[in-house]
Amino acid sequence: MTPLQLYQLAALALLALGLFGLVWRRSLVGMLISVELMLNGAGLSIVAAGQLTAADNALAQLATLLVMGLAAAEATLVLAIVLVVVKRFGHGESQDIFELRG
Amino acid sequence: MNQTLAAQLLFALYALVILAGGLAAVLARNLVRAMVGLVMTLFGVAGLYLLLNTPFMAFMQILIYVGAVVVLIFFAIMLTRSPAGGEEAKPRAGRQALLAGLAGLAPAAVLGAALLANPLASATRPAEVELKLLGAHLLTSYVLAFELISVVLFIAMAGAVLLGFTRRKGQ
The missing domain is CATH 1.20.5 (Single alpha-helices involved in coiled-coils or other helix-helix interfaces)
Structure with missing residues (x-):
């Protein structure tokens, strides 16, 4: 197995763990933790592809920096949304908040 | 070669840290423990960045993820006052575990098969x-x-x- 494949398998493990957690978790914060796992796998995959193939190394690192920035923005917004949900429902669990009311 | 062996050993160590931390992050009943598992995974990925000869990414990983995102998650856990005996701690049906495992493994299996079937030429020593x-x-x-x-x-x-x-x- 080549080094590139090993790094991509590690990133795939992060993706699988994140997807599993997203389905398994019942609280919004637990789901946020799973999403962060997946985003980390994406970053690792991009950097490994850039460093170990003939692709542009600088481009891969900058792309991963953008992924990190997006993850930070996403975490900020999810924190605010969780706070609004807790204010309205009294807890942050996903079982009771699937209903839309217009 | 000595350096290659050291790199392989370090890769195995970091992969182990990532797997253990990820499992804790996904399966822990207590959300604070799940967050500590996430921190462990983040440090493992930072180690892999160092192995890939991208020290800047490793520092950014620790600075942005461990320094900012994890603190935000901690705020979310504390501000929602998640009860210790809430939904998260209740037992679940085995069918749910099966479906969740399938949801996680199916995309990874397809991508992994594609990855193993098409080996690309890979550099052994990445440039900084x-x-x-x-x-x-x-x-x-x-x-x-x-x-x-x-x-x-x-x-x-x-x-x-x-x-x-x-x-x-x-x-």
């Missing part, structure tokens, strides 16, 4: 990119993406303030 070059790229070729991410961060911040803002009655 100078930090000066990264900065120059950020301000010349990729300046649009740089500006856009700052706009995204600003909008996320403004949206968070707006959502957390409680309007006084009568206004």
Whole structure:
């Protein structure tokens, strides 16, 4: 197995763990933790592809920096949304908040 | 070769740290323990970045993820006052575990099969990119993406303030 494949398998493990957690978790914060796992796998995959193939190394690192920035923005917004949900429902669990009311 | 062996050993160690931390992050009943598992995974990925000869990414990983995102998650856990015996701690049906495992494994299995079937030529010793070059790229070729991410961060911040803002009655 080549080094590139090993790094991509590690990133795939992060993706699988994140997807599993997203389905398994019942609280919004637990789901946020799973999403962060997946985003980390994406970053690792991009950097490994850039460093170990003939692709542009600088481009891969900058792309991963953008992924990190997006993850930070996403975490900020999810924190605010969780706070609004807790204010309205009294807890942050996903079982009771699937209903839309217009 | 000695260096190759050391790299392989370190890769195995970091992969183990990532797997153990990820399992804790996904399966722990207590959300604070799940967060500690996430921190462990983040440090493992930072170690892999160091192995890939990208020290700048490793530092950014620790600075942004462990320094900022995990603190935000900790705020979310503390502010929602998740009860210890809440939904998260209740036992689940085995069917649910099966379906969740399937949801996680199916995409990874397809991608993994594609990855193993098409081995690409891989460098054994990745080259390091100078930090000066990264900065120059950020301000010349990729300046649009740089500006856009700052706009995204600003909008996320403004949206968070707006959502957390409680309007006084009568206004």
